[in-house]
Amino acid sequence: MADDLLPLLIVALSETVYMVLLSTIMALALGLPLGITLVVTSKGHISEFSGLNNVLGTVVNIFRSFPFIILIVVLLPLSRFLVGTTLGSTAAVVPLAIGSAPFLARIIENSLKEVDKGKIEAALAMGAKSITTIWKVLIPEALPSLVRGITLAVITITGFTATAGAIGAGGLGSLAIRFGYMRYRDDVLFATVIVLVIMVQLVQWGGNFIAHRLESKHHIGM
């Protein structure tokens, strides 16, 4: 093992973790309200509003039909405008967040849709406001499924960061391409793959653990 390997890996891993964390937080900030709105404005739900529902659904679909690598290129000017550069991890967060938000919105929409309408009606029949029903009933009832969905999104975003690495985002993906591929450093390529696999596994385990804890509380004996 070459002695430059470990420092390279540590720097790349920390860049990847930074990108994944920041993109996930920002994607959630966009995707959570979007997902909630997609559900509650759907037919027969808390605040049915089919016009808005159709517009948002179409926007989400348009964004989701872009291959991610194209989306990065398209969003480069926005990165330059917001971050001042198109290179580096922070610049990559802009397309990562915007690219994963619609995906996350759909995942959140699907989780929230699973909540039995009867529970929502029960809350409304007690005189609860729409917003109270969303925060105190809809989201808590969907929580285990939301956690599983967000875990999936984090893993997908990890994959996206590797793609973004191909065009200068830094991180493990970039390390694998610059050293492993272009300089024929098989040891680097191999090590990055191992680190990525471990990272994804840890996220998956963590997500499963939390979801399981929530479920076993709610669904004992079911």
Next chain:
Amino acid sequence: MITITGLSKSFQTPYGKVDALKNINLEIKQGDIFGVIGFSGAGKSTLIRCLNRLEEPDSGIIRIGEHEITSLNKSQLREVRKRIGMIFQHFNLFDSKTVFGNVAFPLEVAGLSKRQIKNRVEQLLELVELTDKTNAYPAQLSGGQKQRVGIARALANNPEVLLSDEATSALDPKTTYAILELLRNINRKLNLTIVLITHEMDVLRRICNNVAVIEDGEITEMGPVQELFLNPRTDTTRLFVQSDQDLQLNNYSI
């Protein structure tokens, strides 16, 4: 207490318009236990859901107490809904909340303090005999216990009316009787008006004073329960009474 005048409601479906309720007129007295019986698809659920406007009527006037339900705006409707309890066939409890959390929810909605909520929840759980399940989650309860939580939750804000949509249909006979017994006691104790939907004659006979028979969105017969049993006037009612007698005969012959 409750008056319904000229209530109609139709649904647009891909297969055309369904007239679920056609010009319903009904009066329910304060403190009554009023049954609504009919076959599947007759419009029972639609009728009871119009009472708290979970379903928006197309036309007609509904009054409950001093409120004209059909002319309330959204925020007025929310206030009035706090005084109309509702229980459901599938209980509709919140799985993510404990028994305490479920019963506390309507009290939180009504803006009570933590202390008031705690006292009131304790009172209610005593009323439905579930004190020992305060910290259990719905998944840990039997059907009958779940419905007791549903009843406690519905009674939390001292409603004047309790709406019950097939509240015992998912329960076995023994549990059904226990729940009906509980409802009757509450009716006496609190002078609560109960509107109860069912497709079981047995439920009618056990606790209802008056009944309306609904068929195809129309009320075909209405009056005291005994009268319905003694002298059914329409074919549907006769069918119900007949099947009920068959059932009783069966029970005796077992």
